[in-house]
Amino acid sequence: MSRPLHERIRADFEGRILGGRLSPGDRLPTEQQLMQRYGCSRMTVSKALSALASAGLIERRKKAGTYVARPKLHSMILDVPDIGAMISERGGTYAYQLIAGRMRKASADREDEVSLAGKGELLQLDGLHLFNGRPLGVEYRLVNTLAVPEIRDADFTSLSPGSWLLQHVPWTEAETRISAVGAASSEATLLSVSPNTPCLCVERRTWRGRERITQVRQVFLGDAYDLTARFGPGSAIK
Amino acid sequence: MSRPLHERIRADFEGRILGGRLSPGDRLPTEQQLMQRYGCSRMTVSKALSALASAGLIERRKKAGTYVARPKLHSMILDVPDIGAMISERGGTYAYQLIAGRMRKASADREDEVSLAGKGELLQLDGLHLFNGRPLGVEYRLVNTLAVPEIRDADFTSLSPGSWLLQHVPWTEAETRISAVGAASSEATLLSVSPNTPCLCVERRTWRGRERITQVRQVFLGDAYDLTARFGPGSAIK
């Protein structure tokens, strides 16, 4: 019983809601009633209910009371695997192979490149992700060298720029777009498949505060790579 | 200034961290110091810092103090759009068209079907999602009729089972797998494209508590449908 009381109150109602003993729309007891039932102060009850409310399990309205919420299908948690770590878990070997790396200016007609580069130059790093020696995906990456000047000194011949960036430049925001594309002919050659083979395309842009750090486009073989997302209230999400 | 004080303290430090004025590893003032700085009680400070901690922006350790956390790339928020709503937003028209609907038993050799059906029968609903009258994707759905007996009375000729289920059977957990596939020949015919055209495949299974509700496989035209995911600390995620 060492678990805090507010945690136990929270878990209590979480269990009743998930188990269906409380259904969406049902009213929960008032804070006053819960104080009596659990023999505690109002702050403790409030902490438990606030946690449930921020997890989206309940809705609280003044005067009206507290009600079980209707789950909403608006967002889920997407696992963004570190490719190397994921492959290692499955007992395979992972490698990165640089295809082309160079400093260059942003293309004036590419708005995304211009806003990424700012007043500096871009580091372009194109490479291949390999799974057990076989190509898994192509990666096209651009890095804002004004934001990350020390990246000029790193050697990416066989080091994945994604891993390096994760360790050296913690970002605070990211946006990912996921789509299905057919392999372009150059990609098909690199991946040893026929052109137009279905591939999962992951495009990501990351920020540190308001500063753009990097953007990347990855094209993975559709039959070798996928993503999973989960949804669940509160602690069930883990 | 009607915003609560704990919100303002929270927003204050959130801004400093996102703006880079506080970096990962930096130490925040102690609760005692913050009480003095903001002229408030310790509970108010604690509420602000707890919110930042649960958003992953800071880490708190007894005796050692409170520190700015290093952002982790383990998960992002994935928007799971309601197809109809999404299309309406873009000013298009959405329609669902049933291809085949029938009651049947689970295939004994399909473990997922057996566990979904339990001791009852499955309702199979195959249909087409249409965008401005043109096929956008194929959907293959199975529903556990023991969990949702009232679904036998619904008419899905032109009503999307996904929308019906959302309104009638709020689920509490879901798991989604996203991959790229080539359109099978039957799918290619339905979608009016060539076989093996790259498509985004979304497979989802949902639960209410421990009870399986439905599972669905959706195959969308790759050039007409994509998903986005975002990551950001706390309120920035909205």
Added chain:
DNA sequence: CAGTGGTCTAGACCACTGA
């Protein structure tokens, strides 16, 4: 062993809003 955060109390005043 002392500093720090984690939890909890027993009050208080207030804002909102549905009966």
Added chain:
DNA sequence: CAGTGGTCTAGACCACTGA
């Protein structure tokens, strides 16, 4: 206008853990 949740205070005791 009365019930309900939102916020806040000024204390208290404790658990953890790094100096």
